[in-house]
Every structure is written in C-alpha cells, then in structure tokens.
Amino acid sequence: MKAWDGVAYDALPLPHEQWGKRTIEALSLLPTELLLDAGCGTGRDAQLALEQLSEGSLICVDQSSTMLDQCRSRFGQDSRVQILEGDLDKALPVEPESVDAIMSVAALHWLSDHNNVWRHFFAALKPGGRIATDCGGFGNLAKTLALVPQIDPNITFPNWYYANVGDTEKLLAEAGFIDIKVSLRPHPTPLPNKETLATYLRTLVFREWNDEQINQMSDLLTDNTLDYVRLEVRARKA
C-alpha cells in the first residue's frame, strides 16, 4: 500500500481535528497522567492532548514511518513524549497495566479484528484506566463508496471495517471493559472546493488511485461532501 504523506496530510482542512477534540475531552485527563495515542498519525491530536499533561507524558504509536517522521518533527525534543512504531493488531508496545488513558482518532477502521484491539487496549491500561476512540462506523462513506463502480467496476480500495454499535459493545464487554458507551454520529463534511476535495481524496481516502480516477470521483461528488459516520467509544477498566 502507498505510504501516507504526512506533510500533505497536515496541510489539509481535516474534520479529524473536531473528532480529536471530542475524543480528548471525553477522557478528562489529569495533568500527571500517561496517555497513549493509538494510530497517532502526524501527532496533531496528541499535541492538543499534551497541553493537558503538564507533568504527565504521552506515547504515540503508529505503523507508518512517514506519519511518524512528521510526528517526530512536531514534538522535537519534548521529554514528555515517546514515539513508537507499532501495529495495533498486536499488543501495544508498552508494559501491561502501565497507561492511564488511550485515545485513537480515525485509525481503528483500518483494522478488521476489533476483538484484538480492545483486548490489547485493556491489557495496556492500569486499573481504572479509560479509553476514548473515534473511527469510521457503520454506514461511513456509504454514499461516496457507492459511486466507485461508476469510475471502474474493478477498481480497488482498502477493506475498511466500519463496526456497528451492538458488535462493539459486545467486544468491549468481552474484553473486560465497564461503563461502556458506544454511538454512531453522522458527520457530513463539505470540502471548500474541487481542488481541496481532490487533494483530500488523494491524500486520505483513495491513496492508490491515479489522478484521473481521483478527478472523476471529485466530479461525481457534486456537493463536495464526504458522508462520514463516526463510531465513538468511551469505556473504562474496573
């Protein structure tokens, strides 16, 4: 799969910023806590969260070296921050029961097995630790993806997993979480013009496509709007 372009990503007007703010708020972080951002990308949300961790610390985890390069240049030598390459399909690269809170924004729909994800998050959390996550949920980009065959019936795109509320609640409970709250929140996102829409599609959604395919999709999206639906999870380890 084509590598993420961290610089182009950070230059876009991203709805992810709103998703990140909601996610961080839900954690009610204390200044001394250790927070892990799972699928941190370029670290934009992590940087916002770090403002609340004056005496705490932050671990950023992602599998993309290009996103992590951008993340490293964002944080420089801040001694509160550790940046680690890791696959969220596997155990988190931290000691068991070492983390106060885990956040994740726009990453978990890249993983087909959420059973693994929630169990690994549970294992990394201290007793009383919390999670707040955002990702594409059931129905995400349904209108956009339904347009794809008009471009080419054989064209491919990643096999994202857009989980629903019931399955997610069940997996969280089976992993051991309590105080579980899961919801789907539609967030239709208009982009300001065709050029930005095309850059957005090329950088984020259809990274494997050529320019002609991107331009066709951008034309088909007549209202310049991406029909996002977010799966929001809040839960706690007893």
Ligand SMILES: C[S@@+](CC[C@H](N)C(=O)[O-])C[C@H]1O[C@@H](n2cnc3c(N)ncnc32)[C@H](O)[C@@H]1O
């Ligand atoms: C759309 S970006 C979101 C980045 C950041 N959280 C934000 O909101 O801007 C998705 C991120 O998930 C990461 N990701 C996808 N699958 C992953 C996996 N299996 N393990 C670790 N990171 C993963 C990608 O590398 C990418 O940085």
